[in-house]
Amino acid sequence: MNSRRLASLALVFAAALTSVAPAQDAGSAFNRPPAGVEEALRLRVKDFYALHMEGKFRQAEAYVCADSKDAYYDSDKRRWQSAEILRINFEKDFKSATVVVTLGSEMRTRVGAIAATFPMAGSWKLEDNLWCHHVPPPSAATVATPFGPMRQTGTDKGVSAAEAPVRPDPFSLISxxxxxxxxxxxxxxxxxxxxxxxxxxxxxxxxxxxxxxxxxxxxxxxxxxxxxxxxxxxxxxxxxxxxxxxxxxxxxxxxxxxxxxxxxxxxxxxxxxxxxxxxxxxxx
Structure with missing residues (x-):
């Protein structure tokens, strides 16, 4: 990876961090979604994980967004023993949300299997008036980092070194x-x-x-x-x-x-x- 690409990644990373605002709490008295929105999302999420609990991964595909189906095919799938919605954070337009669920499974240890619960955050969005699970597919522009994938956007073509702004080193940001x-x-x-x-x-x-x-x-x-x-x-x-x-x-x-x-x-x-x-x- 050359220095220009690293610099580009650093700028994207810094901009993403500085623009992040606290997620909207679905339970907030001042940021409640319109009537029926949260109920519809909860029902879709429950049905999605209920199919996973039954091992019906192919049927669960119907709850996945169109642009996420390939990523869903390639993802690891587990037959969860339980699933409970922990919290829902809506975006301002109430057309997308982060849903945190607590998933029950087993953890194998040296002394045997023990019950385990894992919180997992997933992205959901409205598509054709239905909530669907959104899993963005990886691309060549995605670079793996110790903190997950980072996506490069834009190019430095046509910008001289003198015109380019001073950009932070991505490794110093991550560390x-x-x-x-x-x-x-x-x-x-x-x-x-x-x-x-x-x-x-x-x-x-x-x-x-x-x-x-x-x-x-x-x-x-x-x-x-x-x-x-x-x-x-x-x-x-x-x-x-x-x-x-x-x-x-x-x-x-x-x-x-x-x-x-x-x-x-x-x-x-x-x-x-x-x-x-x-x-x-x-x-x-």
Missing amino acids: AFKVSKREFLLKGYDNSSDQADIYNGMPGQVRLDLQTAELPGLKMELSKKTLEAGEHATLKLTYSPPDKSPKPLFTIRLLVEPLGAEIPMRVVFDIPEDGKKQLPFTQK
């Missing part, structure tokens, strides 16, 4: 979002806690969420779920183990929007020195 650690150390045999600092050094607002299975005794708390430019948040983990047996490694994922980032973070459970010889697995 400006920082997490102080990617591994938490907790005691598997006694009450303990650990925490990480999160910093948004980018020019726009980001929204944070956690995606993880439930683990008895483990509490996770984000001090803030929305970070403006230059703000910090703390992710604190507190663990009260139900017993003193060795615990397997555990993974949580920090979701960062609108970047589409999914940052994995490990939780390591320590054990007493006299119990390490009895471990059924190896902790690293």
Whole structure:
């Protein structure tokens, strides 16, 4: 990738961040959608995921937007055990929305399968007066980054270096979002806690969420779920183990929007020195 393309990407990325406004809350008394709009969307979303729960992925295609069908064909599909709408954020025209659903499944661990729930955000829009699931297909202009795909728009043709505005380095923009650690150390045999600092050094607002299975005794708390430019948040983990047996490694994922980032973070459970010889697995 040449320097002109990188510079172009940086400008698009910076503009997208600075133009992001807080999503419209469907429950807000001042931003309610017209009568019947939210109900129609909820029904379509419920029917879409109900078909996935039944393993009827071909029938679910009828709920996918026309320009997203190829992407839907190529996507991984799972037979979810449950689906519940967590929240709906409408755009100002109420013709598109982000729907966050909680999907139930199983997570396989070294000690067996455990029930897990995953929050997942999806885009929906009105097409021929019906709500449909929108999955933009990838293109050659899409560049993979640690925070998801970035799309290049426009060209630099006809613009001299002297006329071109000073543009930020895309790698410095991406690296400006920082997490102080990617591994938490907790005691598997006694009450303990650990925490990480999160910093948004980018020019726009980001929204944070956690995606993880439930683990008895483990509490996770984000001090803030929305970070403006230059703000910090703390992710604190507190663990009260139900017993003193060795615990397997555990993974949580920090979701960062609108970047589409999914940052994995490990939780390591320590054990007493006299119990390490009895471990059924190896902790690293």
